[in-house]
Amino acid sequence: MERKTQTSEEKDIILCRCEEVTQKTIEEAIGKGGDTLDSVKRSTRAGMGLCQGRTCQRLVAKILRDKTGKPLEALTPPTSRPPFRPIKLDLLAQEGNKTAERK
Numbered sequence: 001m002e003r004k005t006q007t008s009e010e011k012d013i014i015l016c017r018c019e020e021v022t023q024k025t026i027e028e029a030i031g032k033g034g035d036t037l038d039s040v041k042r043s044t045r046a047g048m049g050l051c052q053g054r055t056c057q058r059l060v061a062k063i064l065r066d067k068t069g070k071p072l073e074a075l076t077p078p079t080s081r082p083p084f085r086p087i088k089l090d091l092l093a094q095e096g097n098k099t100a101e102r103k
């Protein structure tokens with residue numbers, strides 16, 4: 001199957017919507033030696049968003065396959081971790097005060 005060459009504008013499309021990572025950023029990470037889904041995830045944050053890569057992981061895997069020649073079956077899924085969100089310090093302080101009052 002013949003693949004169409006992409007323009008630089010097409011490479012600016014966002015592949016990871018959660019972390020707003022573009023195809024160009026993914027390709028640059030692979031060009032710098034990222035040859036696994038985990039290494040690309042760590043260097044670009046693609047896959048670290050709220051959906052945890054459900055949307056973007058397959059797209060990143062296809063780019064990795066195209067750039068490295070590795071078959072999709074050989075690409076191990078990256079380590080999965082729950083997303084964390086910032087917590088306001090006063091919320092933590094309130095919780096600490098409640099704990100102190102109970103003692």
Ligand code: FES
Pocket residue numbers: 015016017018019046047048049050051052053054055056057
């Ligand atoms: S689209 Fe990439 S983590 Fe959600």
